[in-house]
Amino acid sequence: MNDQKVKIEVYGADVICASCVNAPSSKDTYEWLDAAISRKYPDQPFTIDYIDIEGPVEDPEQAEIAEQVRNDEFFYPLVRIGNEVVGEGYIRLKPVFLELEKHGFSAAAE
Numbered sequence: 001m002n003d004q005k006v007k008i009e010v011y012g013a014d015v016i017c018a019s020c021v022n023a024p025s026s027k028d029t030y031e032w033l034d035a036a037i038s039r040k041y042p043d044q045p046f047t048i049d050y051i052d053i054e055g056p057v058e059d060p061e062q063a064e065i066a067e068q069v070r071n072d073e074f075f076y077p078l079v080r081i082g083n084e085v086v087g088e089g090y091i092r093l094k095p096v097f098l099e100l101e102k103h104g105f106s107a108a109a110e
Contacts, residue, residue: 005045012077023090026077
């Protein structure tokens, strides 16, 4: 089991990305990921933060990523684990789970 808290960031905005037709909203993606990760990896420490790219962002590194999303360098929602971008636009669970497993997460017994 992983004892170190993994940091997950979901960058997004209230308006759904124009390139992401029929995709869930950024906030929906954030809530969905939180629930899916908690279910697959119970009792394994992580934090998940939602960063609104349209609002003020205090952390300089997060502000830089938010600026890149606003400048269309990335689609949103954008998901980062540690310093690794694991998805943008239409988010899929498999790359998220693979990255978490690189950080020592192991799935709960079915």
